[in-house]
Every structure is written in structure tokens, then in C-alpha cells.
Amino acid sequence: MKITAPLVRVLRLVDGEKKPPMGYIYEAMDRAKETIKEAMGGQRYERRYKPIWNIIDRRWNVQLHQPLHAAGYILNPEFYYSNQEIEPCEEVMKGLYEVIERLIPDLDLQDKIITELAMYRSAEGLFGWPMAIR
Numbered sequence: 001m002k003i004t005a006p007l008v009r010v011l012r013l014v015d016g017e018k019k020p021p022m023g024y025i026y027e028a029m030d031r032a033k034e035t036i037k038e039a040m041g042g043q044r045y046e047r048r049y050k051p052i053w054n055i056i057d058r059r060w061n062v063q064l065h066q067p068l069h070a071a072g073y074i075l076n077p078e079f080y081y082s083n084q085e086i087e088p089c090e091e092v093m094k095g096l097y098e099v100i101e102r103l104i105p106d107l108d109l110q111d112k113i114i115t116e117l118a119m120y121r122s123a124e125g126l127f128g129w130p131m132a133i134r
Contacts, residue, residue, distance in 0.1 A: 002036070002039035002040070003036055003039065003040075003052060005035075006031070006032035006033075006035040006036055007032055007036075007056070009028065009032065010025070010028045010029060010032050013025065013028050014064075023072035023073060023075065023076030023078075023079075024072075024073075024076065025064060025069050025072070025073075026069050026070060026072070026073035026092070027073055027076075027079050029056070029060060029064070032056075033053055033056060036049055036052055036053070036056075037049045037053070040052070066095075067094075067095035067096070067098040067099045067102075068095070068099055069095070070091065070092045070093075070094070070095025070096055070099075071095055071096040071099040071100075073092060074088050074092050074093070074095075074096050075096070075120075077132060080120075080121075081123065096117075100113055100114075
């Protein structure tokens with residue numbers, strides 16, 4: 001149960017109909033892995049949880065680890081604004097930029113999106129309204 005319960009929560013999220021999972025999958029996988037690590041004794045017992053993490057990572061990399069999930073994660077205000085001290089990792093930002101390049105071929109529009117992304121990150125303009133942040 002210690003290992004499967006966090007993964008079942010991720011499966012429910014992906015398969016559920018309550019809310020679209022795109023902006024939640026990335027964070028849910030990180031949370032599931034951390035829960036498994038703690039259930040197996042924490043950081044000092046890496047030999048216990050690391051083989052499980054390797055299995056999860058192989059499946060994640062084959063099926064779910066897509067740029068669109070990274071973009072959904074960083075553009076989800078629920079996660080981004082709740083913990084702004086944490087800078088998005090290079091992997092997440094790379095995924096976001098890949099999505100922008102793939103979906104928006106117009107370079108001027110890409111530049112405008114990057115400018116608006118800076119406004120989003122610093123909660124300027126309409127992005128700073130409490131309604132937009134929650």
C-alpha cells in the first residue's frame with residue numbers, strides 16, 4: 001500500500017473527470033515519488049526507493065513525460081503562485097518553449113507570448129488579480 005497508493009492517486013487524476021489533468025500530472029508524479037521515498041525510509045534509504053523510482057521514471061519517460069505536460073504545469077496558477085520561491089527547472093521551461101515553438105510558428109507572436117510569460121511570472125497586470133492567481 002505504501003508504494004501503490006500514491007500511484008493510484010495519479011491514475012485517478014489522469015483518468016478522472018473532475019478536472020482536466022494536463023496542468024496537474026507533472027506535480028502529481030513528483031508528489032507520488034516523494035511520498036514513496038518517505039514511505040521507504042527517506043533520503044538515507046535510497047537503495048529501497050530508487051529501484052521503484054527507476055520503474056516509474058521509465059514509464060513516465062515513455063508515456064507521460066511530454067512538453068505539453070511541462071507547459072501545463074508551469075501555466076497552472078495553483079502550483080506556480082503557491083510557491084514562487086522555486087524557480088521552474090530547466091526541463092519544465094524547455095518543455096514550455098517547445099510547446100510555444102510547435103504551436104506558434106509566427107516569431108513575432110512567440111516574442112509576445114514570452115513577454116506575457118514574464119508578466120505572468122511576476123503577476124503583473126491582469127495576472128496579478130487574486131481571481132487569476134487562485
